[in-house]
Every structure is written in C-alpha cells, then in structure tokens.
Amino acid sequence: MADDSATNSSSHSLSTMNAPLRNLVVEANISNNNSPSPHRAVNGALPNTMTMNDAYNHHYTLSEMERAQLQHERDAAVAAYDQVSAQLEQLRTHYTQLHAAYSSVTSNGIHSDVDRQIQQLQSALAVLVEEKTAVQAEMRKVKNDLQQERILNETVSFFSCFLFNHINLEQEALNQDGLLHVLCYRKKCGSQ
Secondary structure, eight states, X not given: OHHHHHHHHHHHHHHHHHSXXXXXXXXXXXXTTOOOOSOOOTTSSOOOBOOHHHHHHHHHHHHHHHHHHXXXXXXXXXXXXXXXXXXXXXXXXXXXXXXXXXXXXXXXXXXXXXXXXXXXXXXXXXXXXXXXXXXXXXHHHHHHHHHHHHHHHHHHHHHHHHHHHHHHHHHHHHHHHHHHHHHHHHHHHHHO
C-alpha cells in the first residue's frame, strides 16, 4: 500500500512535468518559506504551482540522469569495440601464422602427407576468414552504435542548453510582469 502511494505521488509529479511550460501556474506572491498560497481554485483546492526554477531543476536532474545513462552505454560500447578490435588483431596474427606455415609447406616441395596438411590448413584458413568477417561485421555495428550515441549526446546537449535559455527568458519576463503589476497596484492605491 505504501508503494502505491509513492508511485501515485511520483506519477503525479511526472504528469505535471509533461504539461507544456506555458500551462504552468506561477504565482508572483510565492514566499521563500514555501507556505501555501492563500488563493484557492474554484473547487476550493490549492492550485498546483511550480516555479520556473523548480521546472528547470527537475529537467536538469532528468537531463543529468539521461546523460549519465548515455555515458554508461557509451563506455560499454567502447569496451565492446576494444574487445572486438583485440579479437580482430588476434585473428590477423593467427592468419599470418597459418599463411606463413602454408607458404612454407608449399615451397618445400610435396611430401606424402603434405596434401593432408594443406587441406587442414585450408580448412583452418576458411574458419579464420569466417571469424574475421563476423568480427568485422560486429565492429561495424559497434562503430555505428557509437556514432548514434554521439549524435544523441549532441542532441541532448543542444536541447538542454535551449531549454535553459528558454526558462531564463521566461523567468525574466515573469519577473518583469510581477514588477509591472506591483507598480500598477501602487499607482492605483496612491491615486485613491
């Protein structure tokens, strides 16, 4: 039961973050002690308010978590790439050794069991070529994955900067609107 309430409260906070920023209710008279606003909605409930800084902080936290996850995935992909590269290098070494042995056997003349050895070497070479082809295909896939992650990281970084600038501009506009409201109120009260 306690898990359900935690889930409900987190889904509620996430649902408020899914709404576009222009639908957020920001009250100019929110105090620093986080006390609830005396204004009530039509149904008597307190309105759901969130400052632009809260929205930015929430988005920033989500962006950081997303960035950390992408970094972890990138590190895993780089490790996989390094492992596949090492395997390819090992296959190249084996291929070189087999080729040298094959060349040595064929250059020394044909002996009675040389044909059998040549067939064994050819079979081993065929297996190595298949493994090399598979490793190269895996390396291409890892390379493509790394490139996609790099593009995704750049996109996330761009949108984080864009959102940060957008929130700052909206915060400045709200601050200016609040100041104009106070000045108009003072002017109105002073003239009466």
